[in-house]
Amino acid sequence: MTANxxxxxxxxxxxxxxxxxxxxxxxxxxxxxxxxxxxxPYLYISPFxxxxxxxxxxxxIYTAWVATxxxxxxxxxxxxxxxxxxxxxxxxxIFANFQWVLNQPAFWDALRNxxxxxxxxxxxxxxxxxxxxxxxxxxxxxxxxxxxxVLLPYVIAPSAAAxxxxxxFSDQSGLINTFLGWIGVSPVPWHANTLxxxxxxxxxxxxxxxxxNTLILLAAMQAIPRxxxxxxxxxxxxxxxxxxxxxxxxxxxxxxxxxxxxxIGGLQIFDEPQMFTQGTSGYGGPNRQFLTVSLYLWDxxxxxxxxxxxxxxxxxxxxxxxxxxxxxFAIVNFLLTRRIASAGGAPARKHHxxxxxx
Amino acid sequence: MKNATRKGFGAVxxxxxxxxxxxxxxxxxxxxxxxxxxxxxxxxxIKVSTFNNFGLGAPSDTRPGADLWxxxxxxxxxxxxxxxxxxxxxxxxxxxxxxxxxxxxxxxIQAVDVDWMPSIMAQPDAFVDLGAYAGDNDWLxxxxxxxxTPDGKVVGLxxxxxxxxxxxxxxxxxxxGLPTDRAEVATLLGGADATWDKYFEVGQQYTxxxxxxxxxxxxxxxxxxxxxxxxxxxxxxxxxxxxxxPDVKAAFxxxxxxxxxxxxxxxxxxxxxxxxxxxxxxxxxxxxxxxFINNIKGNAGADFTGWDIADxxxxxxxxxxxxxxxxxxxxxxxxxxxxxxxxxTAPEQQAAVFAAASNFPSSPxxxxxxxxxxxxxxxxxxxxxxxxxxxxxxAVTVVPFKGAQYFDIxxxxxxxLNRVDVTKEQSPQQSFDQWLQDVKALS
Numbered sequence: 001m002t003a004n005x006x007x008x009x010x011x012x013x014x015x016x017x018x019x020x021x022x023x024x025x026x027x028x029x030x031x032x033x034x035x036x037x038x039x040x041p042y043l044y045i046s047p048f049x050x051x052x053x054x055x056x057x058x059x060x061i062y063t064a065w066v067a068t069x070x071x072x073x074x075x076x077x078x079x080x081x082x083x084x085x086x087x088x089x090x091x092x093x094i095f096a097n098f099q100w101v102l103n104q105p106a107f108w109d110a111l112r113n114x115x116x117x118x119x120x121x122x123x124x125x126x127x128x129x130x131x132x133x134x135x136x137x138x139x140x141x142x143x144x145x146x147x148x149x150v151l152l153p154y155v156i157a158p159s160a161a162a163x164x165x166x167x168x169f170s171d172q173s174g175l176i177n178t179f180l181g182w183i184g185v186s187p188v189p190w191h192a193n194t195l196x197x198x199x200x201x202x203x204x205x206x207x208x209x210x211x212x213n214t215l216i217l218l219a220a221m222q223a224i225p226r227x228x229x230x231x232x233x234x235x236x237x238x239x240x241x242x243x244x245x246x247x248x249x250x251x252x253x254x255x256x257x258x259x260x261x262x263x264i265g266g267l268q269i270f271d272e273p274q275m276f277t278q279g280t281s282g283y284g285g286p287n288r289q290f291l292t293v294s295l296y297l298w299d300x301x302x303x304x305x306x307x308x309x310x311x312x313x314x315x316x317x318x319x320x321x322x323x324x325x326x327x328x329f330a331i332v333n334f335l336l337t338r339r340i341a342s343a344g345g346a347p348a349r350k351h352h353x354x355x356x357x358x
Numbered sequence: 359m360k361n362a363t364r365k366g367f368g369a370v371x372x373x374x375x376x377x378x379x380x381x382x383x384x385x386x387x388x389x390x391x392x393x394x395x396x397x398x399x400x401x402x403x404i405k406v407s408t409f410n411n412f413g414l415g416a417p418s419d420t421r422p423g424a425d426l427w428x429x430x431x432x433x434x435x436x437x438x439x440x441x442x443x444x445x446x447x448x449x450x451x452x453x454x455x456x457x458x459x460x461x462x463x464x465x466x467i468q469a470v471d472v473d474w475m476p477s478i479m480a481q482p483d484a485f486v487d488l489g490a491y492a493g494d495n496d497w498l499x500x501x502x503x504x505x506x507t508p509d510g511k512v513v514g515l516x517x518x519x520x521x522x523x524x525x526x527x528x529x530x531x532x533x534x535g536l537p538t539d540r541a542e543v544a545t546l547l548g549g550a551d552a553t554w555d556k557y558f559e560v561g562q563q564y565t566x567x568x569x570x571x572x573x574x575x576x577x578x579x580x581x582x583x584x585x586x587x588x589x590x591x592x593x594x595x596x597x598x599x600x601x602x603x604p605d606v607k608a609a610f611x612x613x614x615x616x617x618x619x620x621x622x623x624x625x626x627x628x629x630x631x632x633x634x635x636x637x638x639x640x641x642x643x644x645x646x647x648x649x650f651i652n653n654i655k656g657n658a659g660a661d662f663t664g665w666d667i668a669d670x671x672x673x674x675x676x677x678x679x680x681x682x683x684x685x686x687x688x689x690x691x692x693x694x695x696x697x698x699x700x701x702x703t704a705p706e707q708q709a710a711v712f713a714a715a716s717n718f719p720s721s722p723x724x725x726x727x728x729x730x731x732x733x734x735x736x737x738x739x740x741x742x743x744x745x746x747x748x749x750x751x752x753a754v755t756v757v758p759f760k761g762a763q764y765f766d767i768x769x770x771x772x773x774x775l776n777r778v779d780v781t782k783e784q785s786p787q788q789s790f791d792q793w794l795q796d797v798k799a800l801s
Contacts, residue, residue, distance in 0.1 A: 173635070307476075
């Protein structure tokens with residue numbers, strides 16, 4: 001498919017000196033070939049970008065448009081947004097919906113909860129995934145059985161997991177509080193206490209995602225050359241030392257991938273707090289104990305449908321704020337990745353290579 | 359080199375724009391949920407959206423029903439009915455709002471809960487006038503009023519109503535030394551002159567005697583109270599009066615005082631704890647609209663004994679829930695859909711639904727039908743539920759006005775009550791103040 005830019009297709013006869021036409025042809029073919037080499041890859045990946053433009057970019061831009069309008073689910077577009085009584089202004093402004101959202105205590109509570117749940121779930125989850133992967137990487141009997149086992153919770157539908165956990169964490173009839181009652185400990189107010197509710201939701205998240213991350217880390221671990229481990233054993237490293245000094249440094253790129261995907265997923269957390277909500281109203285708890293940003297945006301857009309209220313406009317504003325937060329985190333992660341890739345990863349690998357050689 | 363790259367991006371971007379334009383065109387042209395409903399043989403498919411259990415379809419173990427679709431299809435061989443059931447009215451509402459706002463994708467017949475009826479009545483032009491189709495049907499005056507615009511356009515046809523009695527646990531009453539016979543219980547709570555004060559007074563006796571809760575949830579009881587206030591959160595011009603209405607504050611104070619005195623089981627409505635409590639001894643009474651009997655039976659188990667119902671309601675009659683059928687103008691088969699909606703809400707069909715699934719008819723003719731009037735409920739100790747709910751429906755004198763903002767404000771009120779009663783993190787005054795802030799934020 002790609003023409004070789006230098007190989008001529010004519011029989012090789014020594015070209016007459018200074019044959020301008022031939023030279024031009026050759027040069028043109030070279031240019032075409034170079035163009036081809038440059039362009040073809042973009043054409044091959046263009047289907048992705050076309051699909052992305054359709055399913056990602058267009059909604060993104062359209063949401064930005066809606067965020068500047070007084071958009072109601074039922075009555076539709078009602079003109080440029082107005083902030084209203086909340087910020088004491090009735091002037092139309094394309095930032096009015098954003099102003100309104102930033103003036104809502106609910107939004108800040110949601111932001112606090114999102115970060116809290118994200119930290120409580122992601123950090124223990126990745127540590128657990130790393131340890132589990134290290135164990136699964138060892139010489140076990142019935143390897144496949146154990147490896148499939150860690151993935152099982154991931155296969156369970158999020159709503160199914162949430163239903164099971166909401167029964168475990170029910171305040172009065174729940175499994176945990178019943179058990180605590182037996183041993184004489186006062187019950188934990190899972191839905192009333194902010195931190196308790198975050199721990200409960202984080203445990204649902206960890207239940208589902210630890211196995212998934214374990215398998216990704218395991219796959220990366222399997223790609224580490226065995227002789228590196230052998231060398232470290234010869235050097236007298238124990239299992240823990242091996243994990244800290246050999247496995248983790250060599251896992252860096254994969255770890256970064258897992259951290260980034262967990263960050264994006266964690267900041268968009270929705271299913272678990274939604275299902276953790278008791279009953280059918282008051283999403284995120286009566287005092288917004290576990291309202292997350294995604295849950296807030298959904299509640300705003302699809303449950304508050306009073307005519308005259310620009311519910312979709314405000315919801316779109318929340319969506320954009322969430323988008324910006326996730327992008328900010330992605331950039332921080334990207335910078336971190338570059339630092340680690342240039343400073344940490346490569347020398348570490350060289351160092352081990354040297355060790356192996358020795 | 360640089361140029362070539364840029365050209366490449368340009369081509370990609372251009373193609374993307376083209377693709378977008380093409381998709382936009384095809385969307386506008388053909389996407390319609392109710393498209394292609396009539397085939398060559400004149401066969402018509404009517405798509406119906408309902409939620410919870412309207413009792414219209416074929417009965418199953420978990421969902422009692424009167425099998426009305428099969429009956430209608432047998433009488434009208436050219437009609438095929440396709441019912442889609444949403445798990446909750448919230449789910450149905452979200453899908454419905456999207457369909458109406460985008461102008462596509464609505465079902466031919468939509469079931470609408472009374473709490474979101476105001477948003478329908480605010481835009482009558484989007485719906486078919488069903489008055490001409492439902493000429494022979496009759497409804498209670500207030501039910502008909504809720505579905506009719508001021509200038510007489512019939513937008514919604516009433517299905518059921520939710521007249522409320524008091525369901526109580528006769529075994530727990532006996533243990534507390536209270537009467538257990540349903541007529542005596544009605545008298546105990548004040549009979550025809552029952553008031554909320556009397557209800558909480560008896561509740562205090564029960565709680566003092568047993569140390570157990572009297573009612574299930576503050577939010578549930580408040581709902582019963584607020585449904586007796588004609589203008590609660592919104593006045594008739596649509597102004598929000600929630601913060602200044604003394605009736606709302608008085609109801610809030612009464613309920614929270616009773617809750618803090620130990621009368622509430624501290625359960626959040628529809629939560630797992632709430633559902634599980636119907637087979638425990640956690641509370642002795644609950645407000646009981648007709649359709650709620652299915653919920654109690656489902657939560658407690660059909661073989662559970664002890665639940666009974668008294669023909670009484672504090673503060674006069676009360677209505678909780680009840681639905682309507684509407685036909686969106688965008689339907690491709692609105693003629694046929696309107697005919698079906700009128701048939702479903704005719705007295706005979708409403709009576710059949712009550713017999714099968716406990717949803718109480720809004721038609722006086724259906725209420726007088728022997729299959730309704732003489733119905734007894736084995737689960738409630740053979741209570742004559744047909745008679746009791748007919749009396750309860752007659753006692754409803756106030757039709758609460760629910761303006762556009764009502765639903766949101768009431769949701770926030772439930773949160774406020776739950777902060778005092780369920781999570782116990784705030785005093786009534788703190789919680790009420792926060793509610794005022796929440797209401798302000800709803801502007």
